[in-house]
Amino acid sequence: MPPIVVVVLVLVVAAIVGALCFYLGGENRKRTAEAKLGSAEEEAKRIVNDAIKAAEQKRKETIIEAKDEAFKLKSEADKEIKDRRAEVSRQERRMDQKEEALDKRTSALERKEEELKRRSETVEARLDELEQLKLRQTEKLETIAGMTKEDARAVLLKQVDDELTHEKAMKISAYQANMKDECDQIARDLVGQAIARCAADATSEATVSVVPLPSDEMKGRIIGREGRNIRALETATGCDLIIDDTPEAITLSSFDQTRREVARMALERLIADGRIHPARIEETVDKCRRELEIQMKREGEKAVMDLGIHSLHPDLVKLIGRLKYRTSFGQNVLNHSIEVAWLAGLMAGELGVNVQMARRAGLLHDIGKALDHEIEGSHVQIGVDICKKYRENPQIVHAVEAHHGDVEPKTTLAFIIMAADAISAARPGARRENMESYIKRLETLEALCNGFEGVESSYAVQAGREVRILVQPDKVSDDQVVLLARNVAKKIESELDYPGQIKVSVIRESRATEYAK
Template sequence: MSIEIVFLLVGVAVVAGAVIGTILRNRISGSQVAAAKQTASQILTEADKEADIVRKEAAIQAKDALLAAKAEWEGEAKEMRRELQAQEKRLLQREENIDRKMTQLEEREGALSRREKHLGGQEDRVKELESEVDKLIAEQTRRLEGLSGLSAEEARQQLMANMESQARHDCAKRIKQIEDEARETADKKAKEVLALAVQRYAGDYVAEKAVSVVALPSDEMKGRIIGREGRNIRAIEAATGIDLIIDDTPEAVIISGFNPVRREVARISLERLITDGRIHPARIEEVVQKATEEVDNSIREAGEQATFDVGVHGIHPEVIKLVGRLKYRTSYGQNVLQHSIEVAFLCGIMAAELGINVKQAKRAGLLHDIGKAVDHEIEGSHAVIGADLARKYGESPKVVHALAAHHEDEKPSTVLAVLVQAADALSGARPGARREMLETYVKRLADLERIGTSFKGVTSCFAIQAGREIRVMVASDKVSDVESHVLAKDIAHKVEGEMTYPGQIKVNVIRETRAVEYAK
């Protein structure tokens, strides 16, 4: 064949293949579409069935929910009906109670009305009886006035005077009886009162007399004073026997203790440690030792200076130290060492006037309070302790007795003992000795005398013993012996109510009867 024929055959074959392929594809597509339609028809049929099932289930669930809601509503409705019925029942009961109470109130009102009418009638009857009684009293009064010869007012005044006199007499007897009973228990009661007073006043006294304050350059120094784990502060307290209080007070440390000498040693030691800056247990012991020696020297020098100023010699060195220790003691704000020197000079002046041994008097006056230097360490009063110390260190028996008797621990039996007692009272009671201004002192004396003379029957009044005693003179024809006790009580009560004073004031009422005749 020729090439054209071959090409022609090939072309015919290609065309025929294309036509056959198209026919085959059309046949295949038709079968697929039919299958797809059949599948879709099946899916729709199944979907309808499932939809019917879902609709039926939803309808069933809706019916169930409706039934449950209906049952719940019916239950709530029943509960509400029960509550309403209960409330209705309670309201009915309340109405019944109110009705019953109203009935009772009406009955009470009726009873009160009847009583009111009855009381009105009784009131009228009482008024009639009162009128009759007044007439009877007036008639009886006229008869009594006629029989006694006194008017009603005069009789009343006389009766009141008699009753007042009898009452004052009975009161005076009762007061004397009470005083006699009180004396039997006075010692016990006095101790209780003193203990209570000391307890209530101890706070201010301790704050002033048992505490010293040391200033610090800064608050950082508090930590150095305390030391690691508190070893420094424990070392200071152990070495001095004094408590250190480190609190929130800015730039200050409080030294607390009742022993004034130890407190002074602690103060000096702490100030030196702060200045030096080296604070550790070994250094603390060294500084405390030096401060103790310095304070001992100061005490000895103070005692020697006191004996030199007074002009007494030959006193035992230990007694001189005791005198020096009084430099750190106070009594009612008065320095005991200065007080002892003053007593020594007063004793010397009075001894010179009486012509007895001046040196011995000054010696007893200077040493009379040495018991106060150790009375917190030894039991007993400072007068007895001082006498024992004086006897121990070779003082004469007269001086020892004067020391023991200056507060009546022993009965004074020598002129020297009385001199020391008087000088001690003068030094403590003089104006200004115990932080009291002269104007206040003089005003207190004037007030005491004014109060004493304000009572009826008092002829004169004197404030003595630096205001510690008020002596009242009364007229014997106006105040009886029994009434003098009442007068003393009245004056004491008025002094307590109107005045402020230290200690106590003795009220001494003196009544005397004098018989005077003239020989002509």
Template sequence: MSFTLAILGIILALVAGLALGYLIRVKQGKARLQSVEQLSQKIMDDARREAETLKKEALLQAKDQLYQMKVEFEEQTKERRQELNQWEKRLSQKEESQDRRALKFESREQEFLKRENKLAEAEKVVSKSQSKYQELVNKQKQVLEEVAGLTQQQAKAQLISAIEQEARHEAAKSLRLIESEVRESADKKAQEILASACQRYAGDYVTEKTVSVVPLPSDEMKGRIIGREGRNIRAIEAATGIDLIIDDTPEAVILSGFNPMRREIARIALERLISDGRIHPARIEEVVKKAQQEVEASVKEAGEQATFDVGVHGIHPELVKIIGRLKYRSSYAQNVLQHSLEVAFLCGTMASELGINPKHAKRAGLLHDIGKALDHEIEGPHAVIGADLAKRYGEKPHIIHAIQAHHEDVPLNSVLDVLVQAADALSGARPGARREMLESYVKRLEDLERIADSFEGVSKSFAIQAGRELRIVLEAAKTSDDKALMLAKDVARKIEDEMVYPGQIKVTVIRETRAVDYAK
């Protein structure tokens, strides 16, 4: 019983302890909750106070900005108002000036109307006087026609022809006097300059041809060159663009073509094929390519050597290559590169005699026929093509004009232009420099004599000095000395218009009076 009571006492004590602990925890929780609520209330109060301060600061800043913007706006509007006031003043001034001008124009219009009325009245008076004057003139004309026995047109024609004859006569006299005075000084100086230039430079005679001959070790080689069913010869012609002529000529093959550069490539390639002995299409193409490279290298070397020989520097490398191509170009069977070198040396010599810069003269002389290197590829006169090339590669304007003017495609306008033209004529016209076909040579002589015989008063004409001179014999009874002078110029102009020829042609007109009598 006592044990049971003890257990109950313990249980009661435990229950009482648990209840007490619970009450204590509840009390502590309430206290913590109150402290948390106080803390949160404090935080909220602080946040409200900070928000109010921030709001007040923002309002103050906004008021400051509004005030500043208001001040700036007032300043801008003040400036604009001042500008508008100035513009209003200007507009008012302009309106006043326009009004004054309008008043002046109105007054002038009134003056013009008055003048027009006066002019109209004056025109009426003049027209009346003109009609009267015309009537008097017509009456006088009728009287003069009746007295002279000629109409007005006939008298006018006679008067014009008489004045024209007199003017031509006086012009011929003046021309003879001027030419005689100029010739005394100019001919002597020109002859000295040309003779000095020719003596100081003497070139080779022409040896260029349009065919090349390749020697063969034996006639059996002809069959190997032709190949089976002609495949080798076709391959050579296709690769080089040159015709191979294999005929009865012993131990020789003829290469024919208008392009000397291609002909040289074909000659080198064929000689190597013959020496090597291996002749078939693949080998032909390989050898032709190597020969082409060698010829291109020789072209560049020839251009560089030409510029070095002449003493001209600073020419564009592409232009130097084009100069080298002239080595394989001929004109009237004259090598164009040698011709260009001759012209350069002659230009330099004559420029030194005349006190002109010889380097510029040599440069223009060397480049004057540069267009002939490409005239078979580009249409147009070689002088114009050469001028375009020189311009493209940075040559100076006076050099370009000298190139373009040496055949008078454009007018000559400087001493350098005349020097290049004269040196070109000297190089091409010297004996042996150029070669012509017999047919063209004979035709040129016949054309010269035909042109001379077409003029009135010509008795006989003779083309001499290989067509470099034309001598005309006149009938003395039908012409005068003055007419002979004009005839020489007319014949020269007609030759220039109708013929194409290298160099220049001298026209000599001869008129003489012969008195014949017989002693019996």
């Protein structure tokens, strides 16, 4: 046989053998799978039967537990019902007992009410008897005393009033003594510290300025031909030029310190320049006036900076600078305002008040004096309007309004400004006043004191800082002296305007004279 045929036969035989093996393997796997499936079904049936049996057993156990729980709840409910019934029974017994007690109390109250009614009737009857007896006794007393009931009441009231007057005087004296000791010491320490820490000049401003001249020949040049130069100067500045026999000096006179300062500056420049004629005079005066405005602003800025005050309106700063050329009773208003600001700040620091606000209020308290010669009204009202215009703090506005007592001070700051203003104005050498107003104030003070009943004479001493009152001893008792001094002080406060304070001394003297023979 050829080799190819052999190979083919071998391949055919191999294929037949492979197919036969595959068929036999498949049959074997089929029988194995069928055997496993049968055993799985039996196992599943067994598991299901076991689960059914276990569920049945669990159901029976659950039913038994539920029955036990229900029985237990029923027992507890029965016990609770029983306890509540017992409690209700106890409450009913208590209510019954309370009702019985209330019935007993009601009966007792009714008996007491009847007894009180009988007693009240008896008391009313006795009161009527006593009233009748009182009337008969009163008639007998009026007959015996020889005076009516109204007269007796008046006598008793007079006695009581005399006794009360004595007691009031004693209490007022004791109260004033205690209060004065405490308040005077505190105020003295506070004001003393403020004054000691604030140094100020005691010089007063005048209404004239003196301009030195290089020689007396300059007087003729200032007067000019037929007086045209001096007339031009007086017209442009609004000041009076006094050229007299004083060697090498010219006096400028004006109540307006601003005009006087402009005239002084202009005159000094004209003298230094040497060219003195009306046109040059007008030009120099205008230039000096503008420079003075700038200088006023610088003075205001310096005052504000020295006091450490911030965020002031620029127009307010200018007005503060204008105070440098304003005087009050000879006292420079800007220096006075700065002094009040320092004093107010020192006192505010001791009293726990805002120091910055106190200094601000002290600096602005007389701001109205910068415009009181241009605007109608008192400097207080002008100052209030200015502060409101520039939106100052309401407390500062109130302090400005109250610093002269125009309105009642309601804040600690207002009282501080009043005290600081009085300290600055009342210290010796700070202010001056003319003789007529001084004498008139003393006469008014004495006349006010003489208007009281029982006053024999009064004397204003110590430049009006004290008034001594002599009373008639037969009309004013020792107790009434205290009340008289208090009434005089109150009337002085309400009717007079004065710086500082006035001491009221009431003097009562009784003398007995006898001669030995």
